[in-house]
Amino acid sequence: SYELSQPPSVSVSPGQTATLTCSGDALSKQYVYWYQQKSGQVPVLVISKDTKRPPGIPERFSGSTSGTTVTLTISGVQADDEAYYYCQSADNHGPYVVFGGGTKLTVL
Amino acid sequence: QEQLVESGGGVVQPGESMRLSCAASGFTFSGHGMHWVRQAPGKGLEWVAVIWHDGSYTYSADSVKGRFTISRDNSNNMVFLQMNSLRADDTALYYCARGDAMDVWGQGITVTVSS
Numbered sequence: 346s347y348e349l350s351q352p353p354s355v356s357v358s359p360g361q362t363a364t365l366t367c368s369g370d371a372l373s374k375q376y377v378y379w380y381q382q383k384s385g386q387v388p389v390l391v392i393s394k395d396t397k398r399p400p401g402i403p404e405r406f407s408g409s410t411s412g413t414t415v416t417l418t419i420s421g422v423q424a425d426d427e428a429y430y431y432c433q434s435a436d437n438h439g440p441y442v443v444f445g446g447g448t449k450l451t452v453l
Numbered sequence: 454q455e456q457l458v459e460s461g462g463g464v465v466q467p468g469e470s471m472r473l474s475c476a477a478s479g480f481t482f483s484g485h486g487m488h489w490v491r492q493a494p495g496k497g498l499e500w501v502a503v504i505w506h507d508g509s510y511t512y513s514a515d516s517v518k519g520r521f522t523i524s525r526d527n528s529n530n531m532v533f534l535q536m537n538s539l540r541a542d543d544t545a546l547y548y549c550a551r552g553d554a555m556d557v558w559g560q561g562i563t564v565t566v567s568s
Contacts, residue, residue, distance in 0.1 A: 387548070
């Protein structure tokens, strides 16, 4: 079955830039969506269709792609950004959705 | 405002059935595909199933295929998840979510499968 790979954890100090990656064989052909899930809360869409920021999401959140790897970049990280981040996409054989395992972003 | 509200969860024994409902409001429900996503305690997000905006197509994850069925009622702005032959590893918080982007989520409903 198709899988998306995310590093389990990333740690950064406040004000620094966090780079979270998501890898998958189909990512050069399928859109990726990124979600932020704080402890005990509902997931929130932070990046849509690889690079688009939904209304209300701060500009410090950005998305980029390079081949089969997509990246969520959080510039000027704040303590409030501490959360799990999940990527989501579909495989090339049908509309079967898959989530990455999630990356825990820790703000030191 | 755009809102999704799940209902129908609870505690069931292994092998039993349960039907989850998700009520949509604040947007044109019939214009969006809908998903069910679940999250086991302490685990990540797992996609469960999707239904096209008009109900014409449905797809589900291998882990639930043949046991779970997604359906919708566009007249009443509802989406459902019929869960049969429940197992302990189906225990999770179940969310409904809107569209390809999953840009609107419900608050989730807990399903516990235990003897």
